[in-house]
Structure formats: structure tokens, C-alpha cells
Amino acid sequence: MANKTAVQATINGEDVEFLCEPHQSLLEVLRDVLRLTGTKEGCNNGNCGACNVILDGVLVNSCLVLGVEAQGKRITTIEGIAPPHGLHPLQQKFLEHAALQCGICTPGFIISAKALLDHKPHPSEHEVRHWLAGNLCRCTGYDKIVRAVLDAADVMAVEVSK
Amino acid sequence: MQAFEYIPATTVKEAIAILAREGEQARVLSGGTDLIVQLREGRRKVRAVIDIKQIPEVNELSYDPATGLQIGAAVPCYRIYGSPAIAAAYPGLIDAVSLIGGVQIQGRATLGGNLCNSSPAADSIPALIAHQASALVMGENGERRIPIEEFCIAPGRTQLQRGEILLSIHIPPVSPYSGGAYLRFIPRNEMDIAVVGVGAWVALDQSGTTITAARIALGAVAPTPLYVPESGAGLIGKLVSSETVAEAATIAQAAARPITDMRGSAQQRSHLVGVLTRRALHIALKRAGYKSA
Incomplete structure (x- = not known):
């Protein structure tokens, strides 16, 4: 049963190959095999969103995906968000708005917000709250996170129009 | 694991x-x-x-106004509500698929899985029953089609026999002057399991005032999602009014067999069946083209 499978995937733009057992989740593979520990384990059952990644353009809980299912897929994790120098506007705005305290939920929120802005560059507040409903934060009360995402969307719109 | x-x-x-x-x-x-x-x-x-996600047939999602909607067993929710044509044709189904979990669950979760998991509280199943959907199942001896209301037989158990697999779900073409709706009660705004869910579907005559067909299905009030044919049948031939809608809701309430658990009491669930059946019917009627006075 402990036969390991070789899996090829593109993670944050880089082609990688890893070995994993069928029962290892993508979250376990990211953290324990590939040492991409930016993705966090919260509830490990699809409720909290701390482990969110973007899989072939679709936002998913990496705890609910098997590592072997990543074969041939493109995955974006929190490590793939920032440009080579500096921060992504979402990261910058999370800092400016103090949209984090303990930080455990932050990678998941930034990934969810990134998926939202990729899909809808000018979301309403309602849409931001709807998209982030699957991410839990026990520190901020959410309001600062929502403001940070809306502000980042504005900044990114200006950057696009430049 | x-x-x-x-x-x-x-x-x-x-x-x-x-x-x-x-x-x-x-x-x-x-x-x-x-x-x-x-x-x-x-x-x-x-x-x-x-x-099964590498099997081409089960990834197919196709809509044709003449033949209806075919949803492969491995099609995730987001693909269904992401299709403007499907969203416009089957708003009652969209109600259900867009409230199952959060966005990241909808990126993976499938209607096929929701059906085969056979939870009494599954959100998509009352909506599918209301829309007269059927399941296409294949086994070693060929295919068979099962009405969704007969698919679940107990919590976590379905009609599927050894060696059988769900291929797709089919919803009939949209008839003129018809509309569906799905509503559920949860104690918060998002991300919860239904305390009660109600799927409703109605068809009106050309004048848009008399009901010609109706289907009501309930979730989380019996060991399986519950089709209540008598609730819809009682509406046929009636002029649309608050009283007729209330009568259908009373019939649905009588059919519900709720239990008390951590999510709600039997009494609360029974009350909710009445409220949600009325509301779901009003939405379905509006979508069918009924213009309230």
C-alpha cells in the first residue's frame, strides 16, 4: 500500500516532480514533501480555508485534494503571489489595513482574494464577503480584510490602466 | 489518513x-x-x-433548449452556475449549487457526489427533484435511469448496486411559463448545513394565472430527501393566490417527518417547512411569469 507515486505538476510557475502516497493530501505534500509551508493547516476538513490554493485557475481547499490528483496541474500557493521584488498589492494592503493579527489564516485569505480578483477585478463589498465566506479568521473581525481586498482591487485597477 | x-x-x-x-x-x-x-x-x-475525473463522459456539461440539461457526474458546481445559459434556464438549480459550501468547495464539489453521498440534508437534491431530474446509471449489464426522488434510500445509501456508477444527471427542457426555486434555512448567512431545505417548481398556463403543474421536495426532514407529490398535485388547476400557496405548504408540512438534533428541533423544522415552502413557491411563481397584483 505504501507505494509512492511520482507526480509532475507546475507549482508557482515551476515544473516540479514529487513522490507521494495515495492518501497524502495536496496540503501535506506542499508542506511536508515540498516544504512550501506558507500554506497553512487549519481545520483539515474543508471548513476554514487556511489551506486554500489555486488549482488550474480554480480556488480549492488543498486539504480536500489528494496529492496524486495534482498530476499535470498548475498550482499557485502563497509563495507564488509576490513579484520577485516587493509585495503583491494584496499583501501590501493587508499590512496597511492591519488585516491580520496572528497570521495563520492570512495565506488562505490572500489566495482566495487573488482568485477573486483574477476572476472579477472590480468586486463589490458583497462579492468580497461572499468569496471570503469560506475563510475563517478569529482575530480581525473580517472588516479590515474586506477593506484591504477592496483597496488592493483599486490599486491593481490603477496599475492596469497605467 | x-x-x-x-x-x-x-x-x-x-x-x-x-x-x-x-x-x-x-x-x-x-x-x-x-x-x-x-x-x-x-x-x-x-x-x-x-x-473518475479523467473519464471524458462524466465531465460533460451540456444544455440544449430542446433536450434539456445534462450534468456529468464529475462536473463541479462552479461550472454549472458559470454558464449563463444554464443559469438563465434553471434558476432553481442555481439557487442550490451556489450555496453549497464556499467558493473553494464549489470549485470541487459535484452534484453527482452530493447525490451519491445521500445526505438527508443535501442541498442539491430537493432542487433536482423539483426540476424532475433523473440519474443515468451504468453497470455491467447496461444503463438505467432513476428518478432522483427514488435515488436515495437511506442516509449514505443509494439505489446504486454493486458495479454501478452514476454517469450523469438529466433535467428536462424548460417549459414555457415555468420556474423553480430552492431555499434553505441555516442560522447564519453562508457555509452551513440545511436545517430545512425546500425545492419548488411550478408551471402556469398561458395567461400566467393558473397552475398547470407543480413539484415540491423537502430536505433535512426525513431519512432521505423527500418528494411530496400531493403538495404539488393540490395546486394543479388552481388560480395563483396566497391561499393556494398556503394550502400546498400545509400539505408539505404534514408529509415532513423531522427529528430533533443539534441543528434544530422537530417542531422548528416543521414550522420551517411551511414558511420555506410558501416562500419557495412564491419565488418559483414569479420566475414562471406570474405577476402579483
Whole structure:
């Protein structure tokens, strides 16, 4: 049963190959095999969103995906968000708005917000709250996170129009 | 998580052969939002997990106004509400698929999985029953079609026999002057399991005032999603009014067999069946083209 499978995937733009057992989740593979520990384990059952990644353009809980299912897929994790120098506007705005305290939920929120802005560059507040409903934060009360995402969307719109 | 063999099947035939050989020891994986949690928590033990997402047929999502909607068993929710044509034609189905979990669950979770998981509280099933949907199932001896209201037989158990796999769900074409709706009650705004869910579908005559057909289905008030044919039948031939809608809701309430658990009491659930049936019917009527005075 402990036969390991070789899996090829593109993670944050880089082609990688890893070995994993069928029962290892993508979250376990990211953290324990590939040492991409930016993705966090919260509830490990699809409720909290701390482990969110973007899989072939679709936002998913990496705890609910098997590592072997990543074969041939493109995955974006929190490590793939920032440009080579500096921060992504979402990261910058999370800092400016103090949209984090303990930080455990932050990678998941930034990934969810990134998926939202990729899909809808000018979301309403309602849409931001709807998209982030699957991410839990026990520190901020959410309001600062929502403001940070809306502000980042504005900044990114200006950057696009430049 | 418990160890198992992962089998990425590439044809329906291959998946059926494994299901026939392994029986209860094999389980189909589509979105995995229920199965992976069950395996991790030890609520389900299997020797083999058959991933069907590489099988072309079960990924098909097609809508034709003449033949209706076909949803492959491995099509995730977001693809359904992401299609403007499908969203416009079946708003009652869209109500259900867009409130199952959060966005990241909808990116993976499938209607096929929601159906085969056979939870009494599954959100999509009352909506599918209301829309007169059927399941296309294939086994070693060929295909058969099962009305959705007959598919679930107990919590976690379905009509599927050893060696059978769900291929797709079919919803009939949209008839003129018809509309559907799904509503559920949860104690918060998002991300919860239904305390009660109600799917409603109605068709009106050309004048838009008399009901010609209606279907009501309930969730989380019986061991399986519950079709209440008598509730819809009582509406046929009646002029639309608050009284006729209230009568249908009373019939639905009488059919519900709710229990008391951590999510709500039997009394609260019974009350909710009445409220939600009325509201779902009003939305369905509006979508069917009824203009209230």
C-alpha cells in the first residue's frame, strides 16, 4: 500500500516532480514533501480555508485534494503571489489595513482574494464577503480584510490602466 | 489518513469493472469534498479510490433548449452556475449549487457526489427533484435511469448496486411559463448545513394565472430527501393566490417527518417547512411569469 507515486505538476510557475502516497493530501505534500509551508493547516476538513490554493485557475481547499490528483496541474500557493521584488498589492494592503493579527489564516485569505480578483477585478463589498465566506479568521473581525481586498482591487485597477 | 489504492480510471468500463470487483471496498472520487473527509475521519473504510475525473463522459456539461440539461457526474458546481445559459434556464438549480459550501468547495464539489453521498440534508437534491431530474446509471449489464426522488434510500445509501456508477444527471427542457426555486434555512448567512431545505417548481398556463403543474421536495426532514407529490398535485388547476400557496405548504408540512438534533428541533423544522415552502413557491411563481397584483 505504501507505494509512492511520482507526480509532475507546475507549482508557482515551476515544473516540479514529487513522490507521494495515495492518501497524502495536496496540503501535506506542499508542506511536508515540498516544504512550501506558507500554506497553512487549519481545520483539515474543508471548513476554514487556511489551506486554500489555486488549482488550474480554480480556488480549492488543498486539504480536500489528494496529492496524486495534482498530476499535470498548475498550482499557485502563497509563495507564488509576490513579484520577485516587493509585495503583491494584496499583501501590501493587508499590512496597511492591519488585516491580520496572528497570521495563520492570512495565506488562505490572500489566495482566495487573488482568485477573486483574477476572476472579477472590480468586486463589490458583497462579492468580497461572499468569496471570503469560506475563510475563517478569529482575530480581525473580517472588516479590515474586506477593506484591504477592496483597496488592493483599486490599486491593481490603477496599475492596469497605467 | 488511512492507506488506500488510488486508481485514476480513464473509461467508464474500467471504473465499473473495479466497482464490480471491489464492491463496498471501492469508492468513486469526484470532487472529494465529502469522501476525503470521511476517509480521513475513518467514517468510511475503503481499499480503492477510483478517481473518475479523467473519464471524458462524466465531465460533460451540456444544455440544449430542446433536450434539456445534462450534468456529468464529475462536473463541479462552479461550472454549472458559470454558464449563463444554464443559469438563465434553471434558476432553481442555481439557487442550490451556489450555496453549497464556499467558493473553494464549489470549485470541487459535484452534484453527482452530493447525490451519491445521500445526505438527508443535501442541498442539491430537493432542487433536482423539483426540476424532475433523473440519474443515468451504468453497470455491467447496461444503463438505467432513476428518478432522483427514488435515488436515495437511506442516509449514505443509494439505489446504486454493486458495479454501478452514476454517469450523469438529466433535467428536462424548460417549459414555457415555468420556474423553480430552492431555499434553505441555516442560522447564519453562508457555509452551513440545511436545517430545512425546500425545492419548488411550478408551471402556469398561458395567461400566467393558473397552475398547470407543480413539484415540491423537502430536505433535512426525513431519512432521505423527500418528494411530496400531493403538495404539488393540490395546486394543479388552481388560480395563483396566497391561499393556494398556503394550502400546498400545509400539505408539505404534514408529509415532513423531522427529528430533533443539534441543528434544530422537530417542531422548528416543521414550522420551517411551511414558511420555506410558501416562500419557495412564491419565488418559483414569479420566475414562471406570474405577476402579483
